[in-house]
Amino acid sequence: MKPIATDRSATGIPTGRLAMWMLLPGEIVIFGGLLACYLVYRFHNPEWGVESQHLNLYAGSLNAFILLTSSLFILLAQHAAEKEKDFEAAFKWMWATVICGVGYISVKAYEYTHEISEGFTITANVFWSFYYSATAIHAAHVFAGGLAIAILSFSVRQGKHINRVELTGIYWHFVDLVWIFLFPLLYIAG
Amino acid sequence: MGNEASNGKSSLIKIWALLVVMLIVNIVVSKATGLLVVTFAIPTVMAGIALAYFMHLNVEKKIVWGVMTASVIAIAGLFFGMAPDILNNEGTNWVKCNSFNEKNLERFAGHSHGGHESPYEHHKSALGLDKSGAICTPQRF
Numbered sequence: 001m002k003p004i005a006t007d008r009s010a011t012g013i014p015t016g017r018l019a020m021w022m023l024l025p026g027e028i029v030i031f032g033g034l035l036a037c038y039l040v041y042r043f044h045n046p047e048w049g050v051e052s053q054h055l056n057l058y059a060g061s062l063n064a065f066i067l068l069t070s071s072l073f074i075l076l077a078q079h080a081a082e083k084e085k086d087f088e089a090a091f092k093w094m095w096a097t098v099i100c101g102v103g104y105i106s107v108k109a110y111e112y113t114h115e116i117s118e119g120f121t122i123t124a125n126v127f128w129s130f131y132y133s134a135t136a137i138h139a140a141h142v143f144a145g146g147l148a149i150a151i152l153s154f155s156v157r158q159g160k161h162i163n164r165v166e167l168t169g170i171y172w173h174f175v176d177l178v179w180i181f182l183f184p185l186l187y188i189a190g
Numbered sequence: 191m192g193n194e195a196s197n198g199k200s201s202l203i204k205i206w207a208l209l210v211v212m213l214i215v216n217i218v219v220s221k222a223t224g225l226l227v228v229t230f231a232i233p234t235v236m237a238g239i240a241l242a243y244f245m246h247l248n249v250e251k252k253i254v255w256g257v258m259t260a261s262v263i264a265i266a267g268l269f270f271g272m273a274p275d276i277l278n279n280e281g282t283n284w285v286k287c288n289s290f291n292e293k294n295l296e297r298f299a300g301h302s303h304g305g306h307e308s309p310y311e312h313h314k315s316a317l318g319l320d321k322s323g324a325i326c327t328p329q330r331f
Contacts, residue, residue, distance in 0.1 A: 011253050021254045025261035032265035040269060040276045042226070049224070057217075064213055071244055072206040079198055173244045177237050180213075184229045188220040 020167045024174050030137070031178045035185065038130045042189065051127040052187060054120055059111050060187040063104050067142075067176040070100030074149065074169040081162045090165065094153040097172065101146030108139050131186055138182060141175050205243050212236050 009015055042048055077093035080086045112132075122132040149168050155161045216232040242248040247255070 011251060013251055013254070018254075021250070021257060025257050028258070028261040029264060032262070033268060036265050036269040037272070039226075040272050043273075044277050061213075061217060065210065068206060068209050068213065071240070072202060075202050075244060076199065079202065083198060170245050173240055177240055180233045180236050180240070181230075184216055184220055184233055185226075188217060189224075189226050189229045 014163065016163060016167050017170070020170045023171070027141075027174060027178075031134070031182075034130070034134050034137070035181060038134065038185065041126060041130070042185075045127070048127045049189070051120075051125070052189065054115065054118065055131070055187045056111050056114065057187050059107050060183045063107050064179055064183050066100050066104050066107070067179050070097045070104075071173050071176045073097040073100060074165070074172050077156075078165045078169050081156055081165045085159075087157050087159050087162075090162075091153050091157040094149050094156065094165070098146045098150045098153075101142050101149075104142055105139055105146075108135065134182055134186065138175070138178055141178070145172050145175050202243075205239065209236055209239060212239075 009018065011018060013021070073093050073096040077090045077097065080093055081090035115128075120128050122129055145168065149172065152161065152164050152168055156165055212232060212235065216229070216236075219232070220229040247258070
């Protein structure tokens with residue numbers, strides 16, 4: 001028996017999807033707030049361009065490519081589950097997304113290890129404070145999204161909760177979008 | 191049906207390829223020009239494409255558009271609300287403490303502590319303010 005909220009919707013949008021679209025503005029405020037503050041300080045401190053030279057541009061670019069590709073994978077999972085009714089394929093695409101998430105976090109861990117060993121810690125200066133805060137919060141979101149997709153994949157394989165693939169997909173695309181902004185502003189700007 | 195499904199898949203792959211190309215263009219152009227505007231503009235377009243075609247915002251109801259727009263306006267308000275204070279060094283009745291300006295120079299240039307050098311003198315070379323800077327408290331920024 002499903003909860004009553006599952007079927008009822010004043011907006012005409014399915015409850016789960018509406019809930020996800022209500023979650024995202026909160027995430028926009030979190031990341032947007034951090035980015036807005038960073039931008040303001042960045043304009044005032046052009047010398048931060050020197051600090052960003054110490055970031056690994058190749059690692060950041062690789063992470064951007066990984067997340068973009070993982071967005072494609074979750075879309076293919078949704079397509080397989082909803083249009084083709086191929087739940088086994090959907091399961092595999094979902095795990096491809098999860099593996100991309102693991103890859104992202106691995107690259108990030110390598111970057112952090114290297115930067116901290118060079119002395120660029122979160123307290124080094126305000127640029128590094130912004131860098132670690134923004135990227136760590138983002139990585140936590142990647143981890144949470146990957147975990148949700150991994151758990152959901154087992155239900156989807158049995159043909160259950162197919163609509164949730166789209167919901168987790170919307171969240172995952174948002175996480176990807178955040179990196180699309182974070183990466184150039186932190187790694188390239190200046 | 192099979193054709194429709196493969197068309198849908200190929201559209202998704204084409205959009206992904208477009209986003210990857212835009213990512214590469216963003217990296218190359220931003221590195222070449224060093225302009226923050228460019229660094230921000232291309233990701234904004236990429237975000238629009240992802241929102242429309244990956245997140246299907248182009249077919250969503252208006253309430254979703256409204257909620258997303260409201261949050262973006264809030265962040266824009268935060269940015270433009272903060273910017274005048276952060277980006278300026280002085281205003282009508284205030285002066286930013288650790289910044290170079292004439293008022294700070296007058297306040298601290300000749301100040302000394304019983305024969306010992308003033309904090310300004312002590313820290314000015316460390317902060318690269320040898321000839322023309324002034325600070326209120328010794329701090330790096």
